[in-house]
Amino acid sequence: GIQVEQSPPDLILQEGANSTLRCNFSDSVNNLQWFHQNPWGQLINLFYIPSGTKQNGRLSATTVATERYSLLYISSSQTTDSGVYFCAVASISSGSARQLTFGSGTQLTVLP
Amino acid sequence: EAGVAQSPRYKIIEKRQSVAFWCNPISGHATLYWYQQILGQGPKLLIQFQNNGVVDDSQLPKDRFSAERLKGVDSTLKIQPAKLEDSAVYLCASSYRWGADTQYFGPGTRLTVL
Numbered sequence: 001g002i003q004v005e006q007s008p009p010d011l012i013l014q015e016g017a018n019s020t021l022r023c024n025f026s027d028s029v030n031n032l033q034w035f036h037q038n039p040w041g042q043l044i045n046l047f048y049i050p051s052g053t054k055q056n057g058r059l060s061a062t063t064v065a066t067e068r069y070s071l072l073y074i075s076s077s078q079t080t081d082s083g084v085y086f087c088a089v090a091s092i093s094s095g096s097a098r099q100l101t102f103g104s105g106t107q108l109t110v111l112p
Numbered sequence: 113e114a115g116v117a118q119s120p121r122y123k124i125i126e127k128r129q130s131v132a133f134w135c136n137p138i139s140g141h142a143t144l145y146w147y148q149q150i151l152g153q154g155p156k157l158l159i160q161f162q163n164n165g166v167v168d169d170s171q172l173p174k175d176r177f178s179a180e181r182l183k184g185v186d187s188t189l190k191i192q193p194a195k196l197e198d199s200a201v202y203l204c205a206s207s208y209r210w211g212a213d214t215q216y217f218g219p220g221t222r223l224t225v226l
Contacts, residue, residue, distance in 0.1 A: 033214065041201060043155070043217035086154050099168055100145075100215065102154030 002027045002091040006103035013077050013110050021072040021106045023087030031090035031100065032063055034072050038083045046072070046085075077110045084108070114138065116218035118204050124224045130192035133221045137185070137206030143167075144181055145215065146189050147203040155203055161187065162210045191223075199225045 003026040013019055025032075034046040047054050047061040049070065054061050058077075063070040074081055084107050088100040117136040125131050137144050143162055147155035158177065159169040163184040172179070176195070181187040191198055201220040207213040 031213070035217075040219075041222070042219050043203065043205075045214055045216060048214040088154070098210065099157045099160065102156070104154055 002029070002089060002101050004087060004089055004101055004103035006085075006087055006106050008106060009104070010107045011109070013108070015077060015079060015110055015112050017077050017110075019074045019077060019108070021074070021085050021087075021108075023070040023072070023089075023103055025068050025070075025087075025089045027068075027091040029065065029068075029089045030092045031088075031098070032070055033088045033100070034061055034070070035086045035088065036081075036083050037086060037105070043086070074108075077108075079110045079112050082108055082110050116204055116206055116216055118202075118218040118221055120221055121219065122222050122224075124226065125194055126226050127196055128193040130190065131194055131223065132188055132190045133202050133204075133223075135187045135189070135204030135218060137187070137204070138216055141206035141208050141216075142184070143207045143210045143213070144187050145205040145207075146179055146187070147205065147217075149201045149203055149220070151200070158189070160210075167210060194223075194225045196225050199223055 005024045032050045036044045049063045051065045058075045060073045084105040086105045088102045145160045146158045149155040159172045160167045161181040164181045179189045203220045204218045205215040207215045
C-alpha cells in the first residue's frame with residue numbers, strides 16, 4: 001500500500017512564530033487531506049488538497065502531486081494551534097478501496 | 113449543520129466482554145467510515161460503507177469485530193469478545209461521496225479494555 005511520511009515528528013514553537021510541516025507519499029494520489037487533532041482528540045479537517053495551493057486564514061497548504069509531497073504552513077502561531085497534525089492520502093492505484101492512509105503525524109506545541 | 117455524532121464517548125470493559133459503538137453521520141452523506149486510533153498513531157480504517165453496503169472491510173478483524181449500517185444512515189460497530197489490544201479510540205467519519213471527497217470526523221469513543 002501507499003506509504004506516508006510526515007516530518008518533523010515533533011515541533012515546539014514560541015507563540016507568533018511560523019512553521020512548515022511536510023508530508024511525503026509514495027504513489028499518485030486522488031485524495032489528500034490535512035487534519036488537526038486537538039488535545040481533546042477531535043480531528044478537524046483543515047484542507048482537502050490533492051493538488052495546488054489553498055489558504056484559510058493563517059493556514060495554507062500546497063501539494064505538488066508530480067513530486068509526491070505536500071506542505072502545511074502555519075503563520076503567526078497561537079497556543080490553540082497545539083495538537084497533532086495529520087496528513088492522509090488515498091492512492092489512485094488502490095482501485096476500489098480508495099481508503100485514506102494516515103501518516104504518523106507532527107506533534108506541535110506552541111508556547112505562550 | 114450538525115456534525116458526526118458518536119456515543120458513548122468513553123467505555124471501560126473487561127477483556128472477553130462485548131461492546132458496541134454508535135455513529136450518526138452528517139445528514140445527506142452517503143459514505144460512512146470507522147477508524148481505530150491507537151495512542152500515538154494515526155487512525156487506521158476498519159470499514160467503509162456506501163449507503164448501507166460495505167465497500168471495504170479488508171482491515172476489519174472479522175473474528176471479533178462486526179459493523180452494520182441500518183437504512184444507509186446510522187451505523188453500529190461491535191466488538192465481541194474484546195481483547196486488551198482493542199484499547200483505542202474508535203472514530204466515525206462521513207463524506208458526501210465515496211472516494212475523492214472530504215471526510216468529517218466525529219469526536220470518537222475512547223475504549224479501555226482491562
